[in-house]
Amino acid sequence: MNAKADLVHLSYCSQACTGLQTGDLDKILEISKTNNHRHQITGLLTYSGDIFIQFIEGPKASIDHLMYRLRGDRRHKNLIVLSEGRDHLRLLPDWDMELVSAYEAHQMLREALRETDQYGTVIALSRLLAKLQPELYRDAE
Numbered sequence: 077m078n079a080k081a082d083l084v085h086l087s088y089c090s091q092a093c094t095g096l097q098t099g100d101l102d103k104i105l106e107i108s109k110t111n112n113h114r115h116q117i118t119g120l121l122t123y124s125g126d127i128f129i130q131f132i133e134g135p136k137a138s139i140d141h142l143m144y145r146l147r148g149d150r151r152h153k154n155l156i157v158l159s160e161g162r163d164h165l166r167l168l169p170d171w172d173m174e175l176v177s178a179y180e181a182h183q184m185l186r187e188a189l190r191e192t193d194q195y196g197t198v199i200a201l202s203r204l205l206a207k208l209q210p211e212l213y214r215d216a217e
């Protein structure tokens with residue numbers, strides 16, 4: 077997908093509601109891939125313990141609309157926006173929505189941080205990395 081004049085990114089964390097099953101996660105990913113492709117959104121989702129961290133990027137109107145749906149989704153709660161801003165290029169142009177471990181997400185974000193020369197992206201990635209604390213992915217090490 078190409079760079080767009082109104083490209084923005086946003087990351088948030090939230091807490092899964094009690095009783096969330098693997099099947100629920102599969103359904104979330106399935107609908108996400110279909111919708112995101114249609115709305116030119118790319119990104120990643122990590123789920124560890126009962127915490128979600130999601131990074132989404134795309135046209136501002138698409139991201140605003142997705143955030144509206146996410147805030148009303150009863151499969152999670154306590155949604156907190158961690159970072160948001162404008163971009164020129166996508167970090168994850170080929171991912172409609174991929175589920176990755178927090179450990180993998182950490183590695184990818186560090187790599188992206190090394191490669192970017194956009195000040196806003198450095199700030200956003202640094203904030204996101206600070207949230208991916210080792211205790212979230214201890215099982216993967």
Ligand SMILES: Cc1cc2nc3c(=O)[nH]c(=O)nc-3n(C[C@H](O)[C@H](O)[C@H](O)COP(=O)(O)O)c2cc1C
Binds near residue numbers: 104107108111
């Ligand atoms: C943690 C989490 C992440 C989600 N990520 C996305 C996403 O990337 N894209 C998407 O379209 N829906 C995502 N959803 C699902 C939306 O909240 C919503 O259910 C879906 O977009 C369908 O909305 P609608 O029923 O209003 O059409 C996610 C839900 C959760 C709980």
